[in-house]
Amino acid sequence: MLGGVRSRTYGAIAGITAAAAAIGVAEAVAILTGAATAPLVAVGGVVVDAVPAGVKNFAVDVFYTYDKLALLVGTLLLLAAFAAVTGALATKRRLYGYAGVGIFAAVGIAAALSRHNAPWYAFLPTLVGAMAAAGVLYLTLRPQPAESGYTYEQRRWFLRVAGGTLAGAAVVGFASRWWATRRGVQAERAAVQVPAAGDSASALPPQADAQLPDLAPFVTPNKDFYLIDTALVVPQVSPADWTLRIHGRVERELTISYDELLKRPMIERYITLACVSNEVGGGLIGNARWQGVRVKDLLAEARPKAGADQVVSRSVDGFTAGTPTSVLLDDRDAMLAIAMNGEPLPIEHGFPVRMVVPGLYGYVSATKWLAELELTSFADFDAYWIKRGWAAKAPIKTQSRIDTPRDGGEPKAGPLVIAGVAWAQHRGVSKVEVQVDEGEWQRAELLAVPSVDTWRQWRLNWTATPGKHRLTVRATDNGGQTQTDAVAPPDPDGATGWHSIEIDVR
Ligand SMILES: Nc1nc2c(c(=O)[nH]1)N[C@H]1C(S)=C(S)[C@@H](COP(=O)(O)O)O[C@H]1N2
Ligand SMILES: [Mo]
Secondary structure (H helix, E strand, O other), X not given: XXXXXXXXXXXXXXXXXXXXXXXXXXXXXXXXXXXXXXXHHHHHHHHHHHOOHHHXXXXXXXXXXXXXXXXXXXXXXXXXXXXXXXXXXXXXXHHHHHHHHHHHHHHHHHHHHHOOOOOXXXXXXXXXXXXXXXXXXXXXXXXXXXXXXXXXXXXXXXXXXXXXXXXXXXXXXXXXXXXXXHHOOHHHHHHOOOOOOOEOOOOOOHHHOOOOOOOOXXXXXXXXXXXXXXXXXXXXXXXXXXXXXXXXXXXXXXXEEHHHHHHOOOEEEEEEEEXXXXXXXXXXXXXXXXXXXXXXXXXXXXXEOOOOOEEEEEEOOOOEEEEEHHHHHOOOXXXXXXXXXXXXXXXXXXXXXXXXXXXXXXXXXXXXXXXEEEEEOOOOOOOHHXXXXXXXXXXXXXXXXXXXXXXXXXXXXXXXXXXXXXXXXXXXXXXXXXXXXXXXXXXXXXXXXXXXXXXXXXXXXXXXXXXXXXXXXEEEEOOOOXXXXXXXXXXXXXXXXXXXXXXXXX
């Protein structure tokens, strides 16, 4: 019986080798056909989109960079398990192996062709990969290992083919992905000349930033800005190919190119972007100086029809956000942004063009890699996260956060600055209060802000006394509404509650 086990082990190795060859070859072909057509990326994308409403919070977590990596690794492990079983079966009948390759091909091709705007040739990476896998199976399982396993010569032959293929597939796969990412649109982005904005951001008040260690700086550097999206590979959109289509319930359909967009009157504003998934005290929020074209100006040319109360912004990868038309037409500075903190939009933040709307969470407004604006109604269309159970309308809730001292910190007794940020975009923050233990609420000093559309730093001087203390913060917006202490999770329209930290003063 030992011999049987051994031949099955060879079969499993042959199966995994074949799968590795398929993935490696497919990645190489995807250099030509586009990263989104690679089976691994396509299947992973289907998984991200298909996560049922019941586990939608998991889906939100998938947004984070490391969870995307985990998803890819998980998909690879599943594939390896499937390949090992198929390969083991193939030692009994070679046909089982080819059937396994067929299933791989069917799943990969179906996934690749189902992706938004998939080119007709999206099946190619999987198909060529599957052919490579079939070839590897044919080679490694010939001659068929006997019940007693391989002879010495056969074993050498097997190990040479399997080892060579595995190493080759790994090198080709990683090199292809690396090359595709490197090639991307970095050069095109570097060549963009950001025109001067006719209507530039009001100069930053010198007192906007207390510049304390651990306190979030007033302007978040691009490299530190949080990243949230459903894209398993960052879409690479060349400005030369970029167009924006404004269509749907409009009097006049518009299509504009990147060059045309750059020639339009531009505004520049500080706007704080926030993610609905941000937990109380969390870091999924950032403030940048955005430059772009007012959405209002473009909509004025397209002339929305009566009843078109929703603007659906759609990205090149099919992600959609639905924004109230009224918000895009009111006097706030909703824009199609082309620059972030004086640089062309970073690729991962939506290059070449994204939407930025003061006062609304990102999932209902901040579409990256923008391709279309479609005028429709809330009754007629549910955008990406609305289909998955999140609220259709999501103004940002008033929130505040303690950045320093740090939660769990052990500061020295004596004078101590408690500081953080507070936000209530498009309403503005009028008051921040801090409570030490069960004491009186103390009013913090508010730093300056350029507008009501950004977060606001605050600080309070305190004489820290030895022992354990709890510090709590709450903000009040310009309408006089104090943030609620009722604890609610991010789902469905933003977390609430007061941020509280514990410190042990030494
Ligand atoms: N194309 C696309 N745009 C998107 C998303 C996405 O998944 N795909 N996520 C949105 C969400 S939920 C947020 S919070 C913001 C985050 O923008 P950032 O990654 O630039 O910080 O982008 C929004 N725009
Ligand atoms: Mo988000």
